[in-house]
Amino acid sequence: MNDKLRTGAAAAALALAATGLLPGTQAEARPAACPTLKISDGWYGDNKARIDALLADHCGAEGGRKPVAVFDWDNTVIKNDVGDATFYWLLRNDRIRPPKDGDWSTTSRHLTPEAATALRAACPTGVRTLPTATDTGCADELLSVYGNGATTAGKTAFAGYDHRRTEPQYAWLAQLLHGWTTRQAASFAAAARAENLAAPQGATQRVGSAQVTGWVRYYDQQRDLIRALKDGGFDVWIVSASPEPVVDVWAKGAGVDASHAVGIRNTTEHGRLTSHLKGCGSVRDGEDTMITYVDGKRCWINQEILGVPGPAAERVQPAARRQVLAAGDSDTDVSFLRDATGLRLVLNRNKNELMCRAYENGDGRWLVNPVFIEPKKRKTTPYPCATTGYTASDGTAAPVRREDGTVIPDQLDSVF
Structure with a gap:
């Protein structure tokens, strides 16, 4: 296992502090038994233990809004698309x-x-x-x-x-x-x-x-995680780059109500869907230029889940307002995963930018796990983080950079 993905006391404390909920601050509010994951198979290394620890830290929290968990859908909660x-x-x-x-x-x-x-x-x-x-x-x-x-x-x-x-x-x-x-x-x-x-x-x-x-399957492990999060008082959401009526139908099978599923939203005319799309942030309805995709996912999460209106929804929010847990599998999920303040669960499908950030694991909050059904084989060449791992707005390839602008070095695939 990659040393940078091992849990140490310092990394755990940092992750907990970032949520604003330090160990023991809500001990009196917790029920006698906090929920834990029931399924152990398929979880890599200490990933299950770290998720259980996050559940315990937030279990029974009182006052303020519920902690938020956001999942991508395709190949994150289910296998295939x-x-x-x-x-x-x-x-x-x-x-x-x-x-x-x-x-x-x-x-x-x-x-x-x-x-x-x-x-x-x-x-x-x-x-x-x-x-x-x-x-x-x-x-x-x-x-x-x-x-x-x-x-x-x-x-x-x-x-x-x-x-x-x-x-x-x-x-x-x-x-x-x-x-x-x-x-x-x-x-x-x-x-x-x-x-x-x-x-x-x-x-x-x-x-x-x-x-x-011609087939799709739910991941039992993700259904179990969603169940545990809901039992622990989390507000659990699905945010997908599939059409919202489609996501609504599938989300129910993972225990998520349609009211907590966000997908691509069409505008309507006389009760029927049009070829135009709802907007987010500074993008108006019908402009059709921002969907639930990379930075667009951040906008839709901020707007629809966290209640941030207008252009501000396009920006990273203060830590106290953001999701605690996020889960994804692709470069399309990078922005909302980076925004999570507690844990960021990544299913490894060998996507360059996502795996560069997850393997570098600079703040100790990234969890990398093999895909639960038909996991990918080990990528034999390093992820090209220092050269072409990032896709810019104009589609050109560039280095993957940290918040301070420094370049993330190439990373080796170690969780498969």
Whole structure:
């Protein structure tokens, strides 16, 4: 185990002090038995013990707001991606509505002219829903633009966006739900959920001419952690870069109510979803430039969970206002994980910026754990922290830097 991930008295004290809840300050308020994790399998090193210690420190806290825990969803609470599962279901069941007059540029302000032209050529116009269950060419073009960010001919599909605030491919799924009601979108997600949970692990499905992933599983360990946090008085939230009606359906299976799930939110018109998105911070509804993605996740957490209004939601908040625990698996989760004041649980999927920060573990609050189902093999080359591990707003690669601007050195993969 990496020495920097071992728990020492100093690191533990630092993490507890940062929460504003030092050991013993709320001993009188705690019940006789604080919740602990029931499942031990799958937890690496002393990760379970450190989570149990955090639970004990916050157990039964009285006065003020509840401590907050925030989880990413795809590949953090479940294995695989519920947005992908829903998109595949939409294609297999003819549930995507074509844009008016076949103008695909109306589905995303970031869609390139080349992609709009390719989609118009591949998919019919003048139909209520696209026949993607049988029209392989249309299905393949949609699948390529969504999954690869490129047309089937290899042309870039999206451009002109802030890479720290949005991912147009993710946003496009929500935008392709235009014309349906929120309830209908949730019903599509529920159907996809039933199929993917019933399918055997490792199953694939045919969409267009491609074979794609056809199964999803909840991580028992994360369900157990969410249960323990809720029993311990935490306010537990899911924040995902999948469409919110989709996240709402899946979150209930992990014990999180839809009122505590935040995803990509469409604007509505006459009760139906549009191709425009709700905004956050300084981004207004319909501008479609900030979703629950990297710095955008920070904004949505601050705005919807912590109650920070306006442009201030885009900034890091004082420690006393921030989430205590955060969990994620990807570079898309870096900002809200860094904001957590207690523990930052990282499932290792070999994502450069995230693993650079987690392995450096400068303040002793990062916990790295292998993925609970089909964990990644050890990355044999160092993470390129000192050169290209960071993706800037314009999409260029840069070094990963600490708060003081110094560069994090390359890190070796040690938890797998």
